[in-house]
Amino acid sequence: xxxxxxxxxxxxxxxxxxxxxxxxxxxxxLNNSRYFKISTDSKxxxxxxxxxxxxxxxxxxxxxxxLGKSGETYFxxxxxxxxxLPQNKQIKFVLLEFENSEVDTVMNSxxxxxxxxxxxxxxxxxxxxxxxxxxxxxxxxxxxxxCLPRNFINEFGFNIYSNYxxxxxxxxxxRFGGYNGLxxxxxxxxxxxxxxxxxxxxxxxPFCNVFYLQKIVNFCNSNKVKIFFIRSPFHRNYKxxxxxxxxxMVKKKYFSRVELLDFKDFHLSxxxxxxxxxxxxxxxxxxxxxxxxxxxxxxxxxVDKATFIKNEIHKNYx
Amino acid sequence: MLFNxxxxxxxxxxxFFLYWFVANKNLKYQNLLLLASSYYxxxxxxxxxxxxxxxSTQLDYYTGIKIFxxxxxxNKKIWLWISVGVNLGFLGVFKYYNFFAESFEQAMxxxxxxxxxxxxxxxxxVGISFxxxxxxxxxxxxxxxxxxxxxxxxxYSLFVxxxxxxxxxxxxxxxxxxxxxxxxxxxxxxxxVDGLRQILWGLFKKIVIANNCAEFxxxxxxxxxxxxxxxxxxxALFFTYQIYCDFSGYSDIALGTAKLFGIDxxxxxxxxxxxxxxxxxxxxxxxxxxxxxxxxxxIPLGGSKGGMWLKIRNTFxxxxxxxxxxxxxxxxxxxxxxxxxxxxxxxxFNTNRNNIEIVxxxxxxxxxxxxxxxxxTFTVTVxxxxxxxxxxxxxxxxxxxxxxxxxxxxxxxxxxMKNSYVILLLTFIMFFIEWFGREYQYGLAFVxxxxxxxMRWFMYYLLIFIIIYYSGKEQQFIYFQF
Numbered sequence: 135x136x137x138x139x140x141x142x143x144x145x146x147x148x149x150x151x152x153x154x155x156x157x158x159x160x161x162x163x164l165n166n167s168r169y170f171k172i173s174t175d176s177k178x179x180x181x182x183x184x185x186x187x188x189x190x191x192x193x194x195x196x197x198x199x200x201l202g203k204s205g206e207t208y209f210x211x212x213x214x215x216x217x218x219l220p221q222n223k224q225i226k227f228v229l230l231e232f233e234n235s236e237v238d239t240v241m242n243s244x245x246x247x248x249x250x251x252x253x254x255x256x257x258x259x260x261x262x263x264x265x266x267x268x269x270x271x272x273x274x275x276x277x278x279x280x281c282l283p284r285n286f287i288n289e290f291g292f293n294i295y296s297n298y299x300x301x302x303x304x305x306x307x308x309r310f311g312g313y314n315g316l317x318x319x320x321x322x323x324x325x326x327x328x329x330x331x332x333x334x335x336x337x338x339x340p341f342c343n344v345f346y347l348q349k350i351v352n353f354c355n356s357n358k359v360k361i362f363f364i365r366s367p368f369h370r371n372y373k374x375x376x377x378x379x380x381x382x383m384v385k386k387k388y389f390s391r392v393e394l395l396d397f398k399d400f401h402l403s404x405x406x407x408x409x410x411x412x413x414x415x416x417x418x419x420x421x422x423x424x425x426x427x428x429x430x431x432x433x434x435x436x437v438d439k440a441t442f443i444k445n446e447i448h449k450n451y452x
Numbered sequence: 453m454l455f456n457x458x459x460x461x462x463x464x465x466x467x468f469f470l471y472w473f474v475a476n477k478n479l480k481y482q483n484l485l486l487l488a489s490s491y492y493x494x495x496x497x498x499x500x501x502x503x504x505x506x507x508s509t510q511l512d513y514y515t516g517i518k519i520f521x522x523x524x525x526x527n528k529k530i531w532l533w534i535s536v537g538v539n540l541g542f543l544g545v546f547k548y549y550n551f552f553a554e555s556f557e558q559a560m561x562x563x564x565x566x567x568x569x570x571x572x573x574x575x576x577x578v579g580i581s582f583x584x585x586x587x588x589x590x591x592x593x594x595x596x597x598x599x600x601x602x603x604x605x606x607x608y609s610l611f612v613x614x615x616x617x618x619x620x621x622x623x624x625x626x627x628x629x630x631x632x633x634x635x636x637x638x639x640x641x642x643x644x645v646d647g648l649r650q651i652l653w654g655l656f657k658k659i660v661i662a663n664n665c666a667e668f669x670x671x672x673x674x675x676x677x678x679x680x681x682x683x684x685x686x687x688a689l690f691f692t693y694q695i696y697c698d699f700s701g702y703s704d705i706a707l708g709t710a711k712l713f714g715i716d717x718x719x720x721x722x723x724x725x726x727x728x729x730x731x732x733x734x735x736x737x738x739x740x741x742x743x744x745x746x747x748x749x750x751i752p753l754g755g756s757k758g759g760m761w762l763k764i765r766n767t768f769x770x771x772x773x774x775x776x777x778x779x780x781x782x783x784x785x786x787x788x789x790x791x792x793x794x795x796x797x798x799x800x801f802n803t804n805r806n807n808i809e810i811v812x813x814x815x816x817x818x819x820x821x822x823x824x825x826x827x828x829t830f831t832v833t834v835x836x837x838x839x840x841x842x843x844x845x846x847x848x849x850x851x852x853x854x855x856x857x858x859x860x861x862x863x864x865x866x867x868x869m870k871n872s873y874v875i876l877l878l879t880f881i882m883f884f885i886e887w888f889g890r891e892y893q894y895g896l897a898f899v900x901x902x903x904x905x906x907m908r909w910f911m912y913y914l915l916i917f918i919i920i921y922y923s924g925k926e927q928q929f930i931y932f933q934f
Contacts, residue, residue: 135472135639142648145909149916279458280923287920 153287160290164260169303170217172199174224178429180364181211182231183244187314188412189366194422195429202231203311207245208346209270210254213261214310215350219357227434228354232347232363232394234374235411237384241340246273252281256289257309273342315415316408337380344388351392362393362434367400367421369410393439400424400447424450453496455705456658456923463493468712472639479636483610486713490615494579497619501577504542505613511538512587513608516594516601528595535591539584546576551780579619581777585744586612590626592748599626607633614715616706620699622720622740629717637714646900647711649912653896654704656915660922661882662698664875665690673841676851681860684851691841692834693879696725699738704894723890725833725883726811728825730794731804733833741777745770760800767799768792778840783848787839794832810890878918 163169172179176199180190187202201214211230219225235241244250251274262270271278292309305312354361363385368375375398385394406417413421428446436442453459467489475481495502515535522528544552553569560567590611593599602608611630617623672679672687679687703720710717718740727733734742750770756763768789775788798804811826812818818826835852842848866872886895896915902908 135641137641138639138644141645145912148909149913152913287917 156287156290156294160293161260163290163293164217170221171303172201172218172222172225172305176222177224178227178229178434179218179222179225180229180231181215181311182206182364183235184314184412185233185366185368186229186231186364187311188316188408188414189418189421190313190425191315191418191422192313194419195426198229198429199305200313201311202313204314205244205250205254206311207241208236208343208350209245209266210258212346212350212353213258213266215353217261219353219359225359228350228359228361229364229395230347230350230361231366232385232389233365233368233398234372234377234381236343236347237339237381238374238377239336239338239340241343245342246270246277248274248277248280251277255281259289260293313418315418316412317415318408319405319414320407320409336377339380339384344384348388351389360434362395362439363389364395365398367397367402367413367417369404369407372410374411395433395439395443397421397425397443397447399444401450453493455702455709456655459496463489464709464712471713479634480606482637483606483633486614487606487610490610490613490618493615494613494618497578498575504577504580505583506609508539508542508583508587509609509612510605511535512591512612513602513605516591516608517603519591519594520601532591532595536588539588543580543584545572546574546580548776548780582621582623583612583618585623585741589623589744589748593626599630602626602630602634604634614710616709617717620702620706621738622703622706622718623744624718624740629715632715640714643711643714646897647708649896649899650704650708650711650894652708652912652915652919653894654701654706654708655919656896657697657701657704657882659919661875661879662694662696662701664871664922665694665697665879668872668875669694669841673851676847676854679854680862680865681855681857682862682864684854685860686864688834688838688841688851688855692725692830692837695837695840696721697882707894719893723810723886723895725830726826726887726890727829728807728811728822729798729803729829730791730832731798732807733829734791734795735808741774745774749773763799764796767795771795782845783839783842786845786848787836790836790839794836813891 175197178195178198180186180192180198180200180202182202183206184202184204186200187204190198190200190202192198192200201218203210203214206214215228219228251270255270255278259267292307351361400421402413402417402420406413406420408414408417424446428443431442431446433439433442453463467485470485471482475485491502491505494505512535515531518531519528519535522531550571553571557567557569590599590608594601602611607630610633611624611626614624614629614633669687669690672683672690676684676687700721707717707719720738720740722736722739724733724737727736750766753766753769754762755766771788771792772785773788775784775786775791778784778787795804798806811822838851839845839848842851882895885898889895889898892898896911899908899911902911
């Protein structure tokens, strides 16, 4: 028995050591100052989930960096923002996607259900402080422990490869988001099922998402960065569009001081959508050209932005 | 609790420590500890079904003693049938009621009679097919005076519920396991290391090969109408390796775990895909079930002693029953039937015991004839697995129909199957390791012959890292549903 215990301990110690080295290098790679640096020309930062990720083509809008990321809820966006803002003093504006799905309880599951946590947690873990970690552990510790081995090796191995060997940062490897020009068009294959989405129009609010959205707003304010909410275009049959009244209620009740740049009525044909919620490459180009034009016309300095946007849409497309 | 879960990774060392360090001095305490651990292990799935397990255990324990104590043959028979009836009754209700009710209703509707027997909305208690067969073999063996009943209830309960074999076998025999339970067990270093190595190999097969092949097989089986014939074949191949690595992986973990406690379980797999004919395949696949059916069904039915027709009839019966044991679906029955047809030439020409030893024993390469035989056996086996995997008979035939099209000549497509080439490569590596180790109890066992520890450990670390890389979401073992 002694022999077994000795051999096993020795074997496990070596294994543990290898894992620790991978862990340390992977963890520290995201915490160096170089990783989150973005172009000094970028004055505007776009954040949110897949909607802005697919909408803002930053090859067209030159002084803007799109770091929207599929499946990213405000909890994860907040973690990212905490790293980016202090290291990029050139950023003056944050445009944060705030659309109808953000007030649906589906955001809870996007934050901590098994399938999401498997992908998100290992990637964002190095960005968490004690309170963030405590929060996510309280939601689904089992999934976190289950995803630890595989995804940590996967993520941290990639971090080491990307940061130490290839010296690539957040922009070039797209692990934390970036513009994604969709090539698909699935709108015509999706029938109008808005009646069955009525169930989404309930009164439950994802408080976790709202809480972290407040943290994002406060963080931007404390860093003297102006934050705007933005609602990028979506198809008229988009399933979360049914909760418009709840959406307006949340905006009014919790975020009345944050201005909303609303493009939900931006004129696009069905072929410009990748699906009901996302623009495809063609749609994002049309939208980005228009948005760039608005920026050049001084959108962010206008007093009544909503009217300005409405007028410009009308002027250009009707 | 699954073998491939973090929970089990914590559970096993705790039980191991308590077993060898706290309860070491007393066999009674060791068995009690193993029994308590086994019940805990089972209750992690659903504690309510623990009562069913305990009831079934008590029933067989009690009827076993009654059978033994009865002096008249009729009384013995009555007690035997009480046990068999109640055990199969539970199995029938939980596993087969809905199938029979549905089939009866369909048959009646063909005759123009509308009937409604209703359906039971109950989940299948995990491991019920396995522990029912444990209990049945015990009472039948007592009835035929092969063994004496175990008077100690703890020992008997442990025989039925020992956690490594509780939910998916191997289906143990009282003649093999009970003597080990009642005897003092000493720690053996080589045995324990061998157990750990076997667990590692089982985890590799389950987590790396089976789980990944499962994803690809599901992708192809669920969208087979849009796939080319060659891709459909690839889907069947993925399932072939999924089911082998899933179940043999489970068995390796079970056997390895039992070795850590000084208990030797029945071997369940012996490289079935290297078989040269179907008879050999069935001596190497799910060995504990095949031998159970042979001993408790085939032989009581007359076996091969009553002439050719009886032999053929009995063969069909055990294969169909074996198929039905796997699940209440016509697909399993057809799978069993197909295997009975496959084995017929060996039965008729009396060649079913031609290939007893492992292929190419003592040589590295098989000869040409062996390669052809293995290839044919493997091909027909893959074909039969299509029925096993398909959700219903119609889908199985549609799947087969898609194979036989011109697109069979095109290259298979790997759409939606990320890293499929890596998994194919790892499956080949697993295949070769099993080929190297085919004369040992399990594939990786040949590593124990490496002279240098550094070589052995390098192999273990490599496997551990591949396992870690491919671990993640826990996936249930296929045989849990049976």
